[in-house]
Amino acid sequence: MKNKFICALLTTVMVLSFAACGSQGNGAATSVESTVASESQVTESNTEATTETASTESTSTAEGAYEDNFAVPTEDATSFAKKIQDAVAAEDLDALADLVNYPVYVALGDGSVIETREDLIALGADKIFTPELKDSMANADLSELSPSMAGFTLYSTGDGPNITFNVQNGVLGISGINY
Structure with missing residues (x-):
């Protein structure tokens, strides 16, 4: 789960870096930035859902990951x-x-x-x-x-x-x- 979050974060940073390099006042950069922002929101939403699911599974099944x-x-x-x-x-x-x-x-x-x-x-x-x-x-x-x-x-x-x-x-x- 942490790996997915880190990967999503690094991807977002990388896309933003490329967008910043190519932005010279044209509409393409704005489009890329809004796409990245919406992808970031989706990633955060999925991360929250995954965290909630993992938390529920860890306490509800003998096959799940118990802390102790x-x-x-x-x-x-x-x-x-x-x-x-x-x-x-x-x-x-x-x-x-x-x-x-x-x-x-x-x-x-x-x-x-x-x-x-x-x-x-x-x-x-x-x-x-x-x-x-x-x-x-x-x-x-x-x-x-x-x-x-x-x-x-x-x-x-x-x-x-x-x-x-x-x-x-x-x-x-x-x-x-x-x-």
């Missing part, structure tokens, strides 16, 4: 948590892997950071979908989700397994699977 965890609407966080619950209930490792923002921390054994989707899939569904994790996700209260600096934590008991998700690069994604 606190900018995520409750319904978007709840919807994302429901996707996690569904993937865990179905033991669908592909679906779960699609919800992850890599790298992701997985607390198996001593815990490790998984760098890629392929590495997560290679761990295997039997290691990821433990009975305790499945139970915790199935009984998690989605109405209890609240943002923090770390993100949102989906769990059913204080010391049971949980899945943390947060905003990374403007998008919601799983950042930790804790057992």
Whole structure:
């Protein structure tokens, strides 16, 4: 968006420069200047509309660019948590892997950071979908989700397994699977 605005501004300045160089009191320069002025108004109008649309999108869709965890609407966080619950209930490792923002921390054994989707899939569904994790996700209260600096934590008991998700690069994604 900034790039479009800068490009439009530079184009306007360049056209005005050319118009000023060629103006020697004839009507052509006046015509160019009025054309540039009307193009500038259209560009400003389009920029305002684009800014308004981007602002609305960033707070209204899980696919949009969120500033941080606190900018995520409750319904978007709840919807994302429901996707996690569904993937865990179905033991669908592909679906779960699609919800992850890599790298992701997985607390198996001593815990490790998984760098890629392929590495997560290679761990295997039997290691990821433990009975305790499945139970915790199935009984998690989605109405209890609240943002923090770390993100949102989906769990059913204080010391049971949980899945943390947060905003990374403007998008919601799983950042930790804790057992």
